[in-house]
Amino acid sequence: MTRNPRQGFTLLELVIGFFLVAGVSVMFFQAMNRFRKESTFNSENYLASSLVEKVLEQCYQESQLNPHGMKAIGLADADGAPYEVSTGITDKETVFFSNPGITETRTPDLHHVLKDNYVLNIETEKKDGFYEVEASFKWKAESGRGEILSSSRVLSFTGEKEVLTTWEMTDDQVKDRLVADIFNAPGANLGAKVSSIGAQNMLVHIGHIFYSCIDCLRSPDFKQRLQQAENLEASTQTDSDEYSLCSQLYFDMARDLLHLMMSLQPHIKEANDSINFLPSLSLPGRFVAESRITRGGLYYRQIRRIFLNCLLKLSERYEKQLRHADLQKRQRLLVGRLFNINRILYANRAYSEEISPTVIAERYQKFLDVTQNFFKDKDPSIFRMAAQERGFIANDSLPDNFFVLRLTGRLFKEIDEYVTILD
Structure with a gap:
């Protein structure tokens, strides 16, 4: 059956066509609405995921330089006990989003989305040497409530550490030098020259201090490095290889001298505890031993003086290098070293001789x-x-908060006590 070209649609055909068009339109709009909700869901979760990772990244950066970073950023109290945080993130309500802040003036669209909607929650658990940090965001989603969380470990070790050095001489090496030096009997046995076990132990500890210090100061390698650093100080271009090499030489010498002083610290205590055996030595060996004690103490103090002078030079040089450092990574490296160096100098300023x-x-x-x-x-x-450092200084609590300051403070005090051990 064919339709006459001049004949119109019947009412039934129009009704059927209308319902077909209406059905397709409903399906189209339902699909578009579902797509819009899915897009909104994905964008909300992506935004929350980015925000929560920013929080954890900032916790990491805070503690990368500062072992008390969790306190500085407000996630732990003065004793290191963690806080629980629940806060909005717009208008500088939290340090995590305060620089730059999310404000209506600066970022109006983002501010509109986050204001009175996204809530940051941080739960922290203190462990041995680190914090377990869990950060999450909750918000009013298009369909119900949205939530996303992430966690990370943030290092924060502020306790005492074992000090390992490689400068230790063996007792046998010291004994061989003692019999040749004090008793003029190379190759002899120390027990054959000194019958008292207590006196033998005293001499060994005295020998460790004297021979280690004098060997260091007379070492050709040490003299060469010191002379090279002094010569390189003529270079004043902070971005030159010579300037960097000079700074590195002073850094290496300071590190090595500190290791040497730390390796000798146990011998100070033992020498002090056994000094009462000194009168049991026969003459003239006793006179030689007394001179080794006196000179050993002075050499020990000389090494401390050189160590502090190296730190003073490093402080000046790193500050100049920091002014010309463009990369953030380089800046943070120099800042970290400057804080560590200046803390030691400040806490032990009473021992500075220069x-x-x-x-x-x-x-x-x-x-x-x-x-x-x-x-x-x-x-x-x-x-x-x-x-935070200013607060530690104001409360006179720098040594309480930094192990290395307690370590060097005890060491330097004991060096002065050893110098006067015969008084």
Whole structure:
């Protein structure tokens, strides 16, 4: 059957066509609505995922330089006990999103999405040497409520560590040198020259201090490095290879001298505890032993003086290098070293023989001023670290918060006590 070209559609055909078009339209709009919800869901979760990772990344950066970073950022109290945090993130409500802040003026669209909607929750558990940090976001989603969480470990070791050095001489090496040096009997047995076991032990500890210190100061390698560093100081271009090499030489010498002093610290205590055996030595060996004690103490103190001078030079040089460092990674490396160096100098300023304690304290305060001003907007974690350092200084609690300061403080005090052991 064919339709006459001049004949129109029947009512039935129009009704059927209408329902077909309506059905297709309903299916189309349902599909588009479902797609819109899925797109909204995906965008909300992507946004929350990015925000939560930013929080964990900032926790990591905070503790990368600062072992007390969790305190500085507000996730732990003064004793290191963790806080639980639940806060909004717009308008600088939290340090995690305060620089730059999410404000209506700066980021109006993002502010509209997050304001009174996304809530940041942080739960932290303190473990041995680190924190378990779990950060999550909750928000009012298009369909119900949205939530996403992520966790990470943040290192925060502030306890005491075992000190390992490679400078230790063996007791047999010391005994061989003692019999040749004090008793003028090379190759002899120390027991044949000194019958008292207590006196033998005393001499061994005295020998460790004297021979280790004098060997270091007379070492051709040490003299060559010291002379090379002094010669390279003529180079004033902070970005030159010579300037970097000079700084590295002073750093290596300071590290090696500290290791040497630490390796000898146990011998100070043993020598002090057994010094009452000194009168049991026969003459003239006793006179020689007394001279080794006196000279050993002076050499020990000389090594401490060189160590502190190396730190003073490093402090000046690293500050100059920091002013010309463009990369953030380089800046953070130098800042970390400067804090560690200046802490040791400040906490042990009473032992400085080249610069007065007052000058060292003033230089550290100036360093903190410059650091806070420079990094306030560039790197808030460094800014907070400097502010926290001021608090430690004000409360006279630097040694309480940093193991290396307690370590060097005890060491330097014991060196002075050893110098006067015969008084």
